[in-house]
Amino acid sequence: MAVVSWKEILLLTGLVVGCYWNSLSCGFVFDDVSAILDNKDLRPSTPIRNLFQNDFWGTPMSEERSHKSYRPLTVLTFRVNYLFSELSAASYHFLNVVLHAVVCVLFLRVCRLFLDNTSSLVAALLFAVHPIHTEA
Structure with missing residues (x-):
């Protein structure tokens, strides 16, 4: 089973929040x-x-x-x-940030099925900050 530690969850979540926090004050x-x-x-x-x-x-x-x-x-x-x-844009942006953090943790779990711990964490960290997810 792909085990993810609380430290890794907090790291991923913190990174996602840090990257996308400023979007909460933006409109549609x-x-x-x-x-x-x-x-x-x-x-x-x-x-x-x-x-x-x-x-x-x-x-x-x-x-x-x-x-x-x-x-x-x-x-x-x-x-x-x-x-x-x-129609509060902040609410829509906030939910997207939460969902992106959840998906990043799930991505880490899937990577753990195929990669070693370090490689899977690096992959998940890159996934979390990749610019393709700016609409996430």
């Missing part, structure tokens, strides 16, 4: 307007099944104008955010 940008502000699937008045029938932007997958970008779990996290804080 770029496609957040379409994905969050204008997306009716986030609203409690919209049936939950719509999350599984619509694309990422809230357009029914059956429509020609749909981008066919099917990401219901992402939209579900947006909806949970909306239930707690409506």
Whole structure:
């Protein structure tokens, strides 16, 4: 079994928080307007099944104008955010930081299945800070 110590969890979490803490004071940008502000699937008045029938932007997958970008779990996290804080950008950014930290710990556990302890920790640390995750 892939064992991860509390020190490693704290190290990864601290690194993620350190990298992305400043995002909490930022607002919504770029496609957040379409994905969050204008997306009716986030609203409690919209049936939950719509999350599984619509694309990422809230357009029914059956429509020609749909981008066919099917990401219901992402939209579900947006909806949970909306239930707690409506359209507070800080809440959305905070949940993304938490989820990224959790994924980094899971990544470390998976790496431990194939790599030695040091190599897996280095891989997880690089994964935590890699710029590709700026939208995470």
